[in-house]
Amino acid sequence: MLLSEFAANAELKYELSEIMKRGTLPHAIIIEGAEGTGKRTLADVIAGYCVCTSESEKPCGVCNGCMKAQKHIHPDIIYADGNEKALSVDSVRNIRSGAYIKPNEAPMKVYILSNCEKMLAPAQNAFLKVLEEPPKNVQFIMTVKSASSMLQTVRSRSRIFSVFPAGIEETVRIAQKRFPNKDISEIEHIAEICDGNIGMTLQMIESGGEEARKLAEEIFNAITQSVEYPLLSLTGRLTESRNFAASVLDCMGEIAADCVKASVGVKVSSETALQTAERYSKKRIAEIAENVRYARKVLNTNVNLNLFCTWLSSVLRT
Numbered sequence: 001m002l003l004s005e006f007a008a009n010a011e012l013k014y015e016l017s018e019i020m021k022r023g024t025l026p027h028a029i030i031i032e033g034a035e036g037t038g039k040r041t042l043a044d045v046i047a048g049y050c051v052c053t054s055e056s057e058k059p060c061g062v063c064n065g066c067m068k069a070q071k072h073i074h075p076d077i078i079y080a081d082g083n084e085k086a087l088s089v090d091s092v093r094n095i096r097s098g099a100y101i102k103p104n105e106a107p108m109k110v111y112i113l114s115n116c117e118k119m120l121a122p123a124q125n126a127f128l129k130v131l132e133e134p135p136k137n138v139q140f141i142m143t144v145k146s147a148s149s150m151l152q153t154v155r156s157r158s159r160i161f162s163v164f165p166a167g168i169e170e171t172v173r174i175a176q177k178r179f180p181n182k183d184i185s186e187i188e189h190i191a192e193i194c195d196g197n198i199g200m201t202l203q204m205i206e207s208g209g210e211e212a213r214k215l216a217e218e219i220f221n222a223i224t225q226s227v228e229y230p231l232l233s234l235t236g237r238l239t240e241s242r243n244f245a246a247s248v249l250d251c252m253g254e255i256a257a258d259c260v261k262a263s264v265g266v267k268v269s270s271e272t273a274l275q276t277a278e279r280y281s282k283k284r285i286a287e288i289a290e291n292v293r294y295a296r297k298v299l300n301t302n303v304n305l306n307l308f309c310t311w312l313s314s315v316l317r318t
């Protein structure tokens, strides 16, 4: 990917492109931003710049170095993927000693340390040493949700770039490009649920849509069962993520609306809605629909997901 193709974040892109033109990239960069905003993508762009062998504008996106960087197979780009082990004191010491070894084929060596919120203080301190006396031709890129979780000493030796969510319009545009056969109104709906966060939107389209619908139907079927456990277990799956829970509740809202219609004799296509409508009184169905609506509102507040799921299970049964 070229820097210009990175979504939104115009100021950041301008600043970075100027730095790249001048060839004055700071040796340590922290990219901060919420999950799904493209921190890793931006890290890849910068890494591409470092290993690009083009004589003109870098990253060119087509040279051997750029191609390998895009496929994550460049021998001079080393990834430490955000878990405590990959970012432990021992791992950081390995990174430190490796950094003094010359690159294999690129003009520079690049280390991408992601999810640095998992990097504990001792490991950060070990890392600090290499930032204090940086080896030549080495680029360090750290990604983190918030730079405030890095030690002040690490922050002060790094340049911090903040990435922001792209916004709904831009997210829809990108998602449409990626999923050209997907219904536009559905993409818009998901982009809105995800508050214009590209990563979350793409992920939800990829995996969430059908899964959410299926779970919503299973939950509805479990409401009518006499034992409580299946419903409790199903609503428990909403703890996966707030966005997934929102998506499931939206589907439940649609099913509930169909139940209400079916209970007054309107033809609906949802089998689940038909069955629920057959089993319960109109009053009970209206209650379920109201509870689903209310639950969706509650989810918008910063409610604890575990408590929410237990509460939802009980409120759907009463």
Ligand SMILES: [Zn+2]
Pocket (backbone or CB within 6 Å): 051, 052, 053, 054, 058, 059, 060, 061, 062, 063, 064, 065, 066, 067
């Ligand atoms: Zn290139």
